[in-house]
């Protein structure tokens with residue numbers, strides 16, 4: 231009987247934890263809303279501009295590439311856009327974050343609207 235009580239308390243605790251996590255996610259985190267239904271036409275001009283923005287203006291590829299620090303942070307072969315840069319407590323962040331893989335291999339299932347939402351709202 232004691233074991234049933236203990237299991238009951240554990241289940242109750244887990245239920246409370248799930249409820250608290252759900253409330254935190256719903257209340258404390260910003261709600262960016264659904265991704266817009268958009269389709270961006272891939273023209274040669276847009277791809278060229280994106281290349282310019284990603285590599286020279288916003289330096290997306292600087293964070294989002296796997297780099298070799300012994301070569302002054304030069305992207306490793308095959309690591310361009312594949313993610314890897316680490317951000318952690320040393321930069322004053324609460325945890326560890328890694329710049330993700332943003333190659334078409336990883337983002338192939340993302341809609342244009344989902345990409346737009348990620349880039350404009352974080």
Ligand code: HEC
Nearest residue numbers: 284288289290291293294317327328329330331332348349
């Ligand atoms: C200062 C470093 C830095 C730069 C510059 C940067 N990012 Fe990121 N990006 C990150 C980090 C770190 C994450 C992961 C955040 C997380 O895990 O919550 C991320 C996440 C993303 C994601 C979400 C991927 C996923 O799988 O969830 C996309 C898409 C993205 N970045 C695209 C871009 C683009 C496009 C640019 C340039 C306009 C850019 N990033 C510039 C650091 C950077």
